[in-house]
Amino acid sequence: MRPYLLLSNDDGVQAPGLHFLIEALRPHADLLVMAPDSARSGFGCSITSSHPLTYRVVRREEGLTVCSCSGTPVDCVKMALNLFPDRKPDLVVGGINHGDNSSVNAHYSGTMGVAIEGALQGYPAVAFSLCDHRPDADFTPLRPYLTKLAEKALALKMPAFTCLNVNFPAVPQFQGVKVCRMARSRWQKEVERRRHPWGPEYFWLVGESVELEPEATDTDRWALAHGYVAITPTQLDVTAYGLMQPLQDLL
Amino acid sequence: MRPYLLLSNDDGVQAPGLHFLIEALRPHADLLVMAPDSARSGFGCSITSSHPLTYRVVRREEGLTVCSCSGTPVDCVKMALNLFPDRKPDLVVGGINHGDNSSVNAHYSGTMGVAIEGALQGYPAVAFSLCDHRPDADFTPLRPYLTKLAEKALALKMPAFTCLNVNFPAVPQFQGVKVCRMARSRWQKEVERRRHPWGPEYFWLVGESVELEPEATDTDRWALAHGYVAITPTQLDVTAYGLMQPLQDLL
Numbered sequence: 001m002r003p004y005l006l007l008s009n010d011d012g013v014q015a016p017g018l019h020f021l022i023e024a025l026r027p028h029a030d031l032l033v034m035a036p037d038s039a040r041s042g043f044g045c046s047i048t049s050s051h052p053l054t055y056r057v058v059r060r061e062e063g064l065t066v067c068s069c070s071g072t073p074v075d076c077v078k079m080a081l082n083l084f085p086d087r088k089p090d091l092v093v094g095g096i097n098h099g100d101n102s103s104v105n106a107h108y109s110g111t112m113g114v115a116i117e118g119a120l121q122g123y124p125a126v127a128f129s130l131c132d133h134r135p136d137a138d139f140t141p142l143r144p145y146l147t148k149l150a151e152k153a154l155a156l157k158m159p160a161f162t163c164l165n166v167n168f169p170a171v172p173q174f175q176g177v178k179v180c181r182m183a184r185s186r187w188q189k190e191v192e193r194r195r196h197p198w199g200p201e202y203f204w205l206v207g208e209s210v211e212l213e214p215e216a217t218d219t220d221r222w223a224l225a226h227g228y229v230a231i232t233p234t235q236l237d238v239t240a241y242g243l244m245q246p247l248q249d250l251l
Numbered sequence: 252m253r254p255y256l257l258l259s260n261d262d263g264v265q266a267p268g269l270h271f272l273i274e275a276l277r278p279h280a281d282l283l284v285m286a287p288d289s290a291r292s293g294f295g296c297s298i299t300s301s302h303p304l305t306y307r308v309v310r311r312e313e314g315l316t317v318c319s320c321s322g323t324p325v326d327c328v329k330m331a332l333n334l335f336p337d338r339k340p341d342l343v344v345g346g347i348n349h350g351d352n353s354s355v356n357a358h359y360s361g362t363m364g365v366a367i368e369g370a371l372q373g374y375p376a377v378a379f380s381l382c383d384h385r386p387d388a389d390f391t392p393l394r395p396y397l398t399k400l401a402e403k404a405l406a407l408k409m410p411a412f413t414c415l416n417v418n419f420p421a422v423p424q425f426q427g428v429k430v431c432r433m434a435r436s437r438w439q440k441e442v443e444r445r446r447h448p449w450g451p452e453y454f455w456l457v458g459e460s461v462e463l464e465p466e467a468t469d470t471d472r473w474a475l476a477h478g479y480v481a482i483t484p485t486q487l488d489v490t491a492y493g494l495m496q497p498l499q500d501l502l
Contacts, residue, residue: 041301042297044295044297044364046293046296046297047359047456053442054451054452055454078441078442079442083454104371107371108325116358121438191333191334202305203305205300233491233498234489234490238485239433240410244430247430251403
């Protein structure tokens with residue numbers, strides 16, 4: 001039996017990255033796609049509690065159902081798992097994101113939100129991102145890696161409460177694949193001031209990312225800067241175990 | 252010099268939990284409050300990129316400035332740090348949340364989003380939540396703990412990329428304080444189907460939380476169920492270090 005994959009993203013159901021992913025995986029798996037009806041970039045693991053959700057099927061073919069949903073990326077995963085319960089996914093996939101979800105960006109990423117929610121629900125899960133936020137980003141170099149990494153994610157028998165964060169550098173050819181840790185970086189200068197035509201000030205979130213450990217060679221940022229595909233295994237148990245005793249001593 | 256604290260929440264600038272926190276901390280510290288203009292429950296670490304942000308000062312007194320912001324909890328922290336750069340906070344505080352942010356709820360929590368963003372920006376940070384989502388929840392039993400735990404968080408000299416997730420059980424008197432790990436739990440039955448007066452279906456996100464390790468006695472859920480204040484030290488480096496070698500072996 002063909003594997004069954006649940007796909008979502010944060011750039012919305014129309015995004016080229018999602019459609020590239022669908023076409024790349026379709027020969028190898030049955031797909032259920034539940035994606036936001038428009039862009040939800042930077043939505044992280046947010047969920048919708050203040051208003052109800054809707055969805056509609058926008059494409060249905062043999063082995064492929066695509067739905068558009070009014071909610072966040074995480075809402076999409078919850079909606080799909082609850083409204084299509086007859087078949088459990090073998091893998092939950094987020095992406096392909098238009099933009100870099102390495103380092104601390106993972107905390108804000110709706111693409112990672114998809115993978116985290118998949119893993120929280122007990123399924124193997126992976127997020128794919130290309131470090132090129134342009135709508136016309138070239139996803140072609142990713143094609144052979146997507147199916148191979150999806151297969152590996154299935155073969156890995158990932159432990160509960162983990163998922164994979166895969167980032168591709170924006171280069172025509174990759175140097176290879178590296179297993180990495182999350183680099184420490186920090187966003188700064190994040191607010192750009194503008195003035196409304198009628199007078200009041202408003203602010204755009206912008207910013208520049210500063211590497212806090214530029215010398216390290218085992219990070220996702222290093223791998224990406226050197227043309228490698230960066231795979232960061234990610235844990236959902238965020239307990240800082242090493243801090244438990246110092247904290248206990250202080251209380 | 253009095254310490255300087257940056258406060259935000261996800262229940263909005265009007266929420267009783269935030270105002271209780273302000274009044275509890277005010278005798279001991281100067282406060283800058285930048286909170287969402289209405290409820291942003293479940294917004295996690297989401298940020299706003301698709302539209303601009305605004306804010307306004309709604310209260311200004313000696314040692315206290317309260318601002319209402321159009322953005323998410325994380326946006327609020329970014330706005331405050333960028334628009335009030337003259338004094339760096341000694342501590343960033345999220346809360347007091349109306350509701351339980353223990354176990355996997357931390358992933359969806361805007362209150363934790365505040366603390367995570369504070370820590371990502373390099374500041375000691377703590378999130379306070381009361382396991383009672385009602386607007387008229389009784390915060391009184393928390394009062395002595397808030398200042399004490401804020402002092403401890405300052406004294407701890409928390410390592411970079413960590414923060415504290417503090418949850419209070421909804422009981423009149425606490426058994427004590429426990430340092431805990433994050434319990435593993437899972438939300439299920441998360442979608443409730445309704446019908447619009449005009450016919451179409453819509454869906455509310457609901458759900459029930461199932462404990463995956465009910466026997467464990469070192470978790471936040473156990474502590475809360477037994478009347479203890481649960482402190483879960485939390486790490487922002489979410490690399491699953493133990494999975495790096497197995498993943499490497501597979502590639």
